[in-house]
Amino acid sequence: MKNQSKKWILPAWFITLILVDFGILYWSPPDAAQNMGTRVYMMYMHVPFAWTSFLMTVLGALAAGIYLWKKENDWERTSRAIIEVAAVSAFLTLMTGSVWGKITWGTWWVWDARLTTMLILFLLLCAYLIVRDMHGSSYEGKKTGSIIAVIAALNVPIVHLSVNYWRTLHQGSTIFRQEGPPKIDSDMFVILLTCFGVVLWWAFSCVKLRLSGSKNG
Amino acid sequence: MKRTIYSLSLAFIAIVWLVFSGLKEASLFFYFPIEVNTEIKAGEIEPQERIRIGGFVSPGSIETSEEGILFTLKDDENGLVEVWYTGILPDMFAEGQGAVVEGVFDNDIDWVFFADAIFVKHGEEYSKEHLDKSEMKEKFGSGIPSGTIE
Secondary structure, eight states, rough: OOOHHHTTTHHHHHHHHHHHHHHHHHOOOOTTTTTGGGGGGGGHHHHHHHHHHHHHHHHHHHHHHHHHHHHOOOHHHHHHHHHHHHHHHHHHHHHHHHHHHHHHHOSOOOOOOHHHHEEEEEEHHHHHEEEEEEEEOOOOHHHHHHHHHHHHHHHHHHHHHHHHSBBBOOOSSSSSSSSSSSSSSSHHHHHHHHHHHOOOOOHHHHHHHHHHTTTTT | OOHHHHHHHHHHHHHHHHHHHHHHHHHHBBBBBHHHHHHHHHHHHTHHHOOEEEEEEOOOOOOOOSSSSSEEEEEETTEEEEEESSSSOOOTTOTOEEEEEEEEEOTTTTTTEEEEEEEEEEOOOBBOOOOOHHHHHHSSOOOOSSOOOO
């Protein structure tokens, strides 16, 4: 019975995603503050994946840190599952961001501080995956991977603060700001949080599925 | 355990140094128009040196012709740069909109800036109503409105 319910997680999530997408298109107001219009819809995918990649990197690094301390394999497996999802989220952040950049800024990519540091974070997560793949079950491989995970997590505040600290093409923080309320309409904010919830659900479902399948890996 | 912490700190310092030094050029992604003049005088910007300048498209300054467009980039402190551009404009390019232009000053520096790339820069405010500068300040505390900069 338990295995049956697991099979439904991803299809259920997929259907929810489709419904949420239609919901966005139907309910979400186009942005008029900056003449962005319907281009703003990219935000509802880009921002949740960005937040998810940050959150998963930090959680994965925490688990990796506990592994480095306690040397129990269960913590290592958990951190690996979480970092895998973090890497995919970071990749999707870069992809959705690139499309959003093309339709608003007029370019797929620029080497400004925000994009460059985000790319570095993604590459660090890839480095983790490569190291763990090459050194499957050796302690050295697990230790190295865990250290990379911690370094990646230390990079997360740099990525977030990059738009405030440096002069960038990417706009500043809308929600997680030093002072003041989020610079977004409340109904847009609610839609954004809903999308974030859906992406988080996907992320944790992936981690759960990965952990249940890899008991022997 | 001690070695792990040691190598971890070393790696972290190396990464941070790499990031900060690599980003030195990217860290100043563009000059403001007001800075351009001072930087030219200080010898920081030379003729034919590729730079980027970011500001707002001054309302009423866009002149289109067959070969290209000429407009003025300005900032909050009334720095002004004349920009000449012959390429395809981004969709969102408009009067009052933020823009970052990339290109060179000719040998006749301090005159027209020859841009070969234009990026539209937008702010971080999202709202379903169009807000002008004072409305945006009231609603969000600050912001970069587009359409008009008054």
